[in-house]
Amino acid sequence: MRQIQNFIGGEFVAAASGKRFDKRSPLDNRVIASIAEAGQAEIDAAVKAARSALHGEWGGLTTDQRVELLYGVANEITRRFEDFVEAEMADTGQPRHVMTNVFIPRGAANFKVFADVVKNVPTEAFQMATPDGRGALNYGIRVPKGVIGVVCPWNAPFLLMTWKVGPALACGNTVIVKPSEEAANTATLLGEVMNAVGVPKGVYNVVNGFGPDSAGEFLTRHPGVDAITFTGETRTGTAIMKAASEGMRDVSFELGGKNAGIVFADADFDAAVEGIFRSAFLNSGQVCLGTERVYVERPIFERFVQALKEKAEGVKFGRPDDHDADYGPLISQEHRQKVLSYYRKAVEEGATVVTGGGVPQMPGALAEGAWVEPTIWTGLPETASVVREEIFGPCCHIRPFDSENEVVALANDTDYGLSTTIWTTNLARAHRVAARVEVGITWINSWFLRDLRSAFGGSKQSGIGREGGVHSLEFYTETRNICVKL
Numbered sequence: 001m002r003q004i005q006n007f008i009g010g011e012f013v014a015a016a017s018g019k020r021f022d023k024r025s026p027l028d029n030r031v032i033a034s035i036a037e038a039g040q041a042e043i044d045a046a047v048k049a050a051r052s053a054l055h056g057e058w059g060g061l062t063t064d065q066r067v068e069l070l071y072g073v074a075n076e077i078t079r080r081f082e083d084f085v086e087a088e089m090a091d092t093g094q095p096r097h098v099m100t101n102v103f104i105p106r107g108a109a110n111f112k113v114f115a116d117v118v119k120n121v122p123t124e125a126f127q128m129a130t131p132d133g134r135g136a137l138n139y140g141i142r143v144p145k146g147v148i149g150v151v152c153p154w155n156a157p158f159l160l161m162t163w164k165v166g167p168a169l170a171c172g173n174t175v176i177v178k179p180s181e182e183a184a185n186t187a188t189l190l191g192e193v194m195n196a197v198g199v200p201k202g203v204y205n206v207v208n209g210f211g212p213d214s215a216g217e218f219l220t221r222h223p224g225v226d227a228i229t230f231t232g233e234t235r236t237g238t239a240i241m242k243a244a245s246e247g248m249r250d251v252s253f254e255l256g257g258k259n260a261g262i263v264f265a266d267a268d269f270d271a272a273v274e275g276i277f278r279s280a281f282l283n284s285g286q287v288c289l290g291t292e293r294v295y296v297e298r299p300i301f302e303r304f305v306q307a308l309k310e311k312a313e314g315v316k317f318g319r320p321d322d323h324d325a326d327y328g329p330l331i332s333q334e335h336r337q338k339v340l341s342y343y344r345k346a347v348e349e350g351a352t353v354v355t356g357g358g359v360p361q362m363p364g365a366l367a368e369g370a371w372v373e374p375t376i377w378t379g380l381p382e383t384a385s386v387v388r389e390e391i392f393g394p395c396c397h398i399r400p401f402d403s404e405n406e407v408v409a410l411a412n413d414t415d416y417g418l419s420t421t422i423w424t425t426n427l428a429r430a431h432r433v434a435a436r437v438e439v440g441i442t443w444i445n446s447w448f449l450r451d452l453r454s455a456f457g458g459s460k461q462s463g464i465g466r467e468g469g470v471h472s473l474e475f476y477t478e479t480r481n482i483c484v485k486l
């Protein structure tokens, strides 16, 4: 069983209180790790370490030296690729191919790409006229914001944590990461990487624990934290925003979604089925960008539902390393209860269950795991709970539509605004619809295709701010304007 400590000032440390909590495997509910729970003392120590690194060796590095170190971090992650894959598979139970193709390589890329961005993105300069005719020059310099609190969810732990830590460090900040209580493994492993490549002590810190009345709340309330970046539930975002208002601290939020997939009758049918299948069921539906509402143009509706059903019924449940398996469990028993409660609610509200709706029969110890069936519903009104609320499980509701205007109105009829995926071969229509859908990210004839230089974030209740490329620099630095009279 793994013993996970906090990582503060370059050292792995237990909690002064001696408090620990268990992490259970999503596969079979066995206890697989014991985690030291950080209290106020550990948060204070982490803030102190992060602040002193900012004013110490780290703060004195040139951009080139920082960039070099971050390349070193990326290379060390790649060298220890298998350790990261194993650690994340243990926490989430998701298949090896998802780790090796998507989640872990993105961790390394998050350091390399933002090192490059910081090196290559210029700051602004304006020449201005003055009454004496000599003029003046304004130019901006970017300075790090300071100590950044990084609060992370469990669904793509390493990808989402490094997506914040990479740019924050590239910009010269120091960070205190609060990983999800359900997925602390890879954040801890990254501490080993930081030490191995010589990142100065205190630059990267990890405090483990829960949200309210635990590490998450202590961190986000701490006056020594200068800004907070958070990915997680909208409700948690509200609590963190309240905490950040003390001291006027900046926030960047990536929150929940209830994303629409839109399939026009002229779409490449097989590609659309495959795309919607991935967007609804990848990572067992635990992807913030995932599709839980599917709108299909009426002429192909029945055929589409049938094809998606066949794909959903073809998944093979099993352990991450099982060669015959391609489908994992949910993160925890608690999350499974939430998802299953929506499965029941859908039936109560009158859904036609096209497939799924329950728990698969699993052999041996796996019977104790957090498994649920991929589930498809039709026949519900747009007011139904499973059409309005984010479930964050492997499920979607499919409804027919008859016109472009109708589907745009349906897609926009939600409090959320994170992402959309549109499938059509009529590119003029694709661009038209994309511009009208009220979300931060739209994919046309694709899904989850990521260029880390592009803007990422949500509209409405799906988030505040944008990260990615230059947008990350906007959040992780402050621009100071210097005006020189010539």
Ligand SMILES: NC(=O)C1=CN([C@@H]2O[C@H](COP(=O)(O)OP(=O)(O)OC[C@H]3O[C@@H](n4cnc5c(N)ncnc54)[C@H](O)[C@@H]3O)[C@@H](O)[C@H]2O)C=CC1
Binding pocket: 151, 152, 153, 154, 155, 178, 179, 180, 181, 209, 210, 211, 212, 215, 216, 217, 220, 231, 232, 233, 234, 236, 237, 239, 240, 254, 255, 256, 257, 287, 288, 289, 390, 392, 418, 458, 462, 463
């Ligand atoms: N928009 C996006 O990019 C993404 C959004 N999500 C959302 O995240 C949810 C799943 O992740 P969870 O870990 O369950 O989300 P969550 O919001 O419950 O927890 C996320 C993190 O916040 C911490 N936390 C909880 N309450 C807190 C508080 N009062 N103060 C400070 N920290 C607190 C937790 O310990 C955890 O580390 C999904 O429902 C989805 O909506 C997940 C991934 C990406």
Ligand SMILES: O=C(O)/C=C/C=C(\O)C(=O)O
Binding pocket: 155, 156, 159, 160, 163, 286, 287, 288, 289, 450, 456
């Ligand atoms: O690609 C990103 O930067 C973010 C991806 C988000 C997820 O995978 C998620 O939140 O599930």
